[in-house]
Amino acid sequence: LTDNIGKLNGYLARFHDHGIQNLIAGESRPAASGAVFDTTSPVDESVICPVARGGAEDIDAAARAAADAFPAWRDMAAAERKAILIRIAEGIEARAEEIALCECWDTGQALRFMSKAALRGAANFRFFADKVASARDGQNLRSPTLMNVTTRVPLGPVGVITPWNTPFMLSTWKIAPALAAGCTVVHKPAEFSPLTARILAEIAHEAGLPDGVWNLVNGFGEDAGRALTEHPAIKAIAFVGESKTGSMIMKQGADTLKRVHFELGGKNPVVVFDDADLDRALDAAIFMIYSLNGERCTSSSRLLVQDTIADEFEARLIERVNRIKVGHPLDPATEVGPLIHKVHFDKVTSYFDIAKTDGATVAAGGERVGDQGWFVRPTLFTGATNEMTIAQEEIFGPVLTSIRFASEAEALEITNDTQYGLTGYVWTNDLTRALRFTDRLEAGMIWVNSENVRHLPTPFGGVKASGIGRDGGDWSFEFYMEQKHIGFAL
Numbered sequence: 001l002t003d004n005i006g007k008l009n010g011y012l013a014r015f016h017d018h019g020i021q022n023l024i025a026g027e028s029r030p031a032a033s034g035a036v037f038d039t040t041s042p043v044d045e046s047v048i049c050p051v052a053r054g055g056a057e058d059i060d061a062a063a064r065a066a067a068d069a070f071p072a073w074r075d076m077a078a079a080e081r082k083a084i085l086i087r088i089a090e091g092i093e094a095r096a097e098e099i100a101l102c103e104c105w106d107t108g109q110a111l112r113f114m115s116k117a118a119l120r121g122a123a124n125f126r127f128f129a130d131k132v133a134s135a136r137d138g139q140n141l142r143s144p145t146l147m148n149v150t151t152r153v154p155l156g157p158v159g160v161i162t163p164w165n166t167p168f169m170l171s172t173w174k175i176a177p178a179l180a181a182g183c184t185v186v187h188k189p190a191e192f193s194p195l196t197a198r199i200l201a202e203i204a205h206e207a208g209l210p211d212g213v214w215n216l217v218n219g220f221g222e223d224a225g226r227a228l229t230e231h232p233a234i235k236a237i238a239f240v241g242e243s244k245t246g247s248m249i250m251k252q253g254a255d256t257l258k259r260v261h262f263e264l265g266g267k268n269p270v271v272v273f274d275d276a277d278l279d280r281a282l283d284a285a286i287f288m289i290y291s292l293n294g295e296r297c298t299s300s301s302r303l304l305v306q307d308t309i310a311d312e313f314e315a316r317l318i319e320r321v322n323r324i325k326v327g328h329p330l331d332p333a334t335e336v337g338p339l340i341h342k343v344h345f346d347k348v349t350s351y352f353d354i355a356k357t358d359g360a361t362v363a364a365g366g367e368r369v370g371d372q373g374w375f376v377r378p379t380l381f382t383g384a385t386n387e388m389t390i391a392q393e394e395i396f397g398p399v400l401t402s403i404r405f406a407s408e409a410e411a412l413e414i415t416n417d418t419q420y421g422l423t424g425y426v427w428t429n430d431l432t433r434a435l436r437f438t439d440r441l442e443a444g445m446i447w448v449n450s451e452n453v454r455h456l457p458t459p460f461g462g463v464k465a466s467g468i469g470r471d472g473g474d475w476s477f478e479f480y481m482e483q484k485h486i487g488f489a490l
């Protein structure tokens, strides 16, 4: 821990002079208004550094820079664009330790889960670098009188708005395909955790990305974020965040007919049938809610457990949850770090009382840890039913709600009785049941006998209030590109 804190202080020293500035048209700039806000660490509430508080004027400058840079970036030879994306991946790998330590300090996520976040970000750039050459491929759909050719063209400048929970990885996940498609970008990262977005934009700049192709504007959702979604030069918004923010963005973008891609909230079920491999199911259920502080869109925050095994399964769960190590995020032994911010801490801890009022049992946790920083004890609610608030609302913390079911039909009904539909996890050794159940489960992504394991060519996204659109593989290009048809008379 001491060693990691020493290294972190070395990395943060560079932010002491100018704080975090915006990056517009290749230039570091303070906000046009001169305004700043502080980013603080959730470990002890200390100020990390001031951050430029961008507004409509900064967004306008960034959108213009992105529009100016677009034609040359679109028309650059694929091999050259690919080489730049690979250099960005290499730059990320070279600074992986700095990225991991800064992200943990800024977000409170434990280093043991974050140490690989930078490498996953680099993998995103490598994956989409490999797809640059084929991004524009189309088809020949010949008719008796026409040679019909299709091609794909990049949309133009796009806005990317990201949340605070795993900011580095999520930013790469959106920006890499946008650049591979030939779009230029204005990125507005979350105000709670802006450190690594700045490092990422610098890496791209140093990798030789032409000025204006990737612009970074920090600021709050209601001013910088809003201005981005309303700007006429921005053709689309790729957004990751809360469902209610997605709905606001859709309204804000209506006048300029924005194309939107939303990755939103979840209340994902992990369904454990009595014929499952219970040891593995237990490990996965714990990992998918208590890793990354439970501040993870794909976390399994509802446990549905068959009543025949529920007593034993919950008893084993309680014993394991009570052993989870809460502590400093830079301590390699820590499993759960502090929640991002007081605002979020207040939200998560409010469910401890809500659970009791609802009539559920707080079987583990349910309290703050220490009196400095935003630490909470990993929490398990048992005796819950699906209509309770704790089973319906996204808590977005290390908090699991356990609900019992008697039959497959009841499990399916409970599973789908939610506004969300991001992921689902099903544990059973009955193949026919797995097929039947997953066919009816309302979610964009389902894993059977597995935790969430991301494979980049597969589609990522949710249904219902969990999102619109898909990322991954060629699906990303469906969003960042326009299909064009050209008919040649024969």
Ligand code: NAD
Pocket (backbone or CB within 6 Å): 161, 162, 163, 164, 165, 170, 188, 189, 190, 191, 219, 220, 221, 222, 224, 225, 226, 229, 240, 241, 242, 243, 245, 246, 248, 249, 252, 262, 263, 264, 265, 266, 296, 297, 394, 396, 422, 462, 466, 467
């Ligand atoms: P949030 O919606 O509060 O904020 C996300 C981003 O939107 C921030 O950059 C914020 O400044 C900006 N924003 C806020 N209001 C805006 C507005 N009116 N116009 C434009 N931009 C605006 O979300 P959060 O609290 O930062 O993140 C947590 C949420 O993100 C959770 O609901 C979580 O499930 C979701 N999430 C989803 C995925 C996914 O892939 N589905 C991944 C990670 C997080």
